[in-house]
Amino acid sequence: MHDADPACEELVSAAHETxxxxxxxxxxxxxxxxxxxxxxxxxxxxxxxxxxxxxxDGARIVDPITHDPAW
Structure with missing residues (x-):
């Protein structure tokens, strides 16, 4: 089942309401x-x-000293 499948969305919605x-x-x-x-x-x-x-979403690991995202 693909994440974009409407049935998957229904299952996740039902799980949230359980x-x-x-x-x-x-x-x-x-x-x-x-x-x-x-x-x-x-x-x-x-x-x-x-x-x-x-x-x-831009949440990459960044070097805390140099702020280099390739760290």
């Missing part, structure tokens, strides 16, 4: 697939609260 109590219940399931789903939802929710900068 109540924390349900995620906790999924995480503690005895079924490995159910627990994996809980981990995936938690990761999506965590990533949305702590977005990682993309290199295209």
């Amino acid at each position: 109540p924390s109590a349900l995620v906790t219940r999924l995480l503690h399931s005895d079924d490995p697939r159910t627990a994996r789903l809980g981990r995936a939802i938690r990761a999506i929710q965590h990533d949305s609260t702590n977005p990682q900068p993309h290199l295209d």
Whole structure:
């Protein structure tokens, strides 16, 4: 599934709206697939609260002394 796929957008949107109590219940399931789903939802929710900068956004590693982006 490609990131631009509307189904992917719907899944991510649903993950953001999943109540924390349900995620906790999924995480503690005895079924490995159910627990994996809980981990995936938690990761999506965590990533949305702590977005990682993309290199295209100018968030390159810069030398703190010379401010050289090629450091």
